[in-house]
Amino acid sequence: MPKCIIDGREAEFAPGQNLIEVAKTVGVEIPYFCYHPGLSVVAQCRMCTVEIEKMPKLQTACSTAATEGMVVKTRSARAIQNQKSVMEFLLINHPLDCPICDKAGECDLQDESFAYGSPYSRYTEERRTYLDLDMGPVIKKNMNRCIHCTRCIRFGTEVAGIHEMVAVQRGNNTEITTIDGRPLETDYAGNYADVCPTGSLTLKDFRFKKRAWFLKKTSTVCEGCAKGCNMELHQDGNVIYRSLPRENMEINKYWLCDEGRFNFHYVHDQRRVLNPAIASASGLQMTDWKAGIAAAKAALAGRKVAILAGSDLTLEEAKLLLEVAPKQFGGAPVFHFGTPGIKTVLDDAPADKILKRKSKTSNLNGVEKLGIKPYAGLPAGIDAVLVVRGGRAQLPTDLDQAKSLVGIGVFNQPQVAKFAAVLPGASFAEKDGTIVNYEGREQKIKRAINPIGKSKLLPEILMMWVNQ
Ligand code: SF4
Ligand code: SF4
Ligand code: FES
Known part of the structure; x- marks a missing residue:
């Protein structure tokens, strides 16, 4: 197998593999937001930029395939400076409301901000604000927290097969919405919350029911149909709060349908016969x-x-x-x-x-x-x-x-x-x-x-x- 060097570690890779995935194999974490292994690569957020020897400019690791003998530095002074700058930029309009955000504890933005951002903000202008909005029965939207990574848009068009999420306006006013504000139609809407790397899209069924860190996770299989999608059940105090997809590239990849995702509710149905x-x-x-x-x-x-x-x-x-x-x-x-x-x-x-x-x-x-x-x-x-x-x-x-x-x-x-x-x-x-x-x-x-x-x-x- 061909080899490259990432932060001094020799890494083998399959032809075409990008630097984020290759780095994972040798325990090097490259921060990212817009990249998702199940979606197309758009290199929009610029969080994953790394320094590559013989290349004058920083390169986005998500869109750069490893090549034989490539020498990559993810923690060079220039790479670190870029990570800090991107974090500052992404957080300009962010309300910094982790204490009251349902995604806290499992939020990529929160984690990467802590690991790669600066504790100080130079921003003194007024932040843009939006009201929370229902996007149909499954998803609630909080645009204040959106970083415009477009994962949700790509999930809709590339996986769910429906172009229902769009970005309207430009620049500071960019907003993710459905066409004409219509409710989401796909039967796979729960995945929008899974792919969103911030607390912008959350599951109405789960939000504010339980903090993520209290949940105990069990790897199991969905019983919603004969497909056998792999999932995790999350419980606390013998109560199931949600199910999330578990990666299995041969069956469900990274996804669950809504029917399977919310099927667990019958377990706690008030009408269930629980006594002889x-x-x-x-x-x-x-x-x-x-x-x-x-x-x-x-x-x-x-x-x-x-x-x-x-x-x-x-x-x-x-x-x-x-x-x-x-x-x-x-x-x-x-x-x-x-x-x-x-x-x-x-x-x-x-x-x-x-x-x-x-x-x-x-x-x-x-x-x-x-x-x-x-x-x-x-x-x-x-x-x-x-x-x-x-x-x-x-x-x-x-x-x-x-x-x-x-x-x-x-x-x-x-x-x-x-x-x-x-x-x-x-x-x-x-x-x-x-x-x-x-x-x-x-x-x-x-x-x-x-x-x-x-x-x-x-x-x-x-x-x-x-x-x-
Ligand atoms: S709503 Fe979430 S997934 Fe969609 S663009 Fe904003 S941050 Fe990305
Ligand atoms: S998630 Fe949906 S498709 Fe997958 S096994 Fe469950 S019900 Fe079937
Ligand atoms: S993850 Fe590479 S640019 Fe967003």
Whole structure:
């Protein structure tokens, strides 16, 4: 591999790799704002300028490819002076409101200002100010903090495939906005907040809910569809506050769709059944585990049972169900369900040109690989159904035809109004397991929080069922 020297360190590089990326490989940090590895290079902010031997002028590291024998200095007197000047320039109009900014603690502008800027400002003129503005349901804009890096504009046109963010006016008056101030239309709007290196674009869903440094992060996989995008769940005090994309160049690169990003809210839905519950004249009544399991068993006793397994269950959970079905449920047949109209992986297909799949459960491929057949209506002679699901699989609409219904897993009150018993299980955020995405890639989901309320993991529930 060709080699260059960065701050005295020998670095190997692939042809075409830019100096920012090459420097990272040898532990040298070059500060930058407008560069993003998933977007085109525009070399606008000038923060990444470095000195290169035999070149009279400073060069932008984002737009300069390393070449054999190149000698780069990122901390020379000229490079440092330029970093300071750029920081001063970028902060001229900035309100310096980190203490009340939602991005504080994870803001590139704050970090680089601290590391490369000057603690003093020579600016005495009045700063330009704008009111905070909604940009639709996902993003709130604070133009006071914008440094005009254009990452948001490029994300829209290059990744989301929609030219909805634009820069209007010029110079001191430059403003990022949507065309005619219209709400953002893309289903990938959350990524605007991710790519923004300042607190200019923030998620309405998350802003002012929790300081970034309190959040504990768990690397996991989205269960919003069969794509299997990699994500982080951020929680504090057993409450999930947000999910962010996790880089996986083979699946989702740097992005998440909004459906997947905000999917975690069902975990904390007020209507979620979090106690064992049994049917009564006045609707579902909360009870304890012993009574819940007894009622569930009684509801299935003496009947011909079918088990409906959500294709949102992990491989481990689905395997366990197949193992216990012959002994505990009289050899009940097991079928999978999850997305109306998508019975097998052959029915699944891209739902857009970016990430989304038509199958809205994460493990259709996995349950199919285990040999579980798709649900196609109640088989003749079956009069009771045990539904087991992780939380996202959509219940079939013909369940009413069964004389007796029992649920294990994640359900909301209205969904189980006709159930004889519900035993609360764990959502994707509350358990570990394996899921298989649309292309057959096995991935691990990780427990980010403990099961909420009295809910339990499926192996625990089945163990109690067997032993009671
Ligand atoms: S809003 Fe954010 S991403 Fe867009 S130009 Fe301004 S600083 Fe850059
Ligand atoms: S495309 Fe699917 S897996 Fe990816 S973030 Fe969206 S819902 Fe989740
Ligand atoms: S990151 Fe290179 S000019 Fe902005």
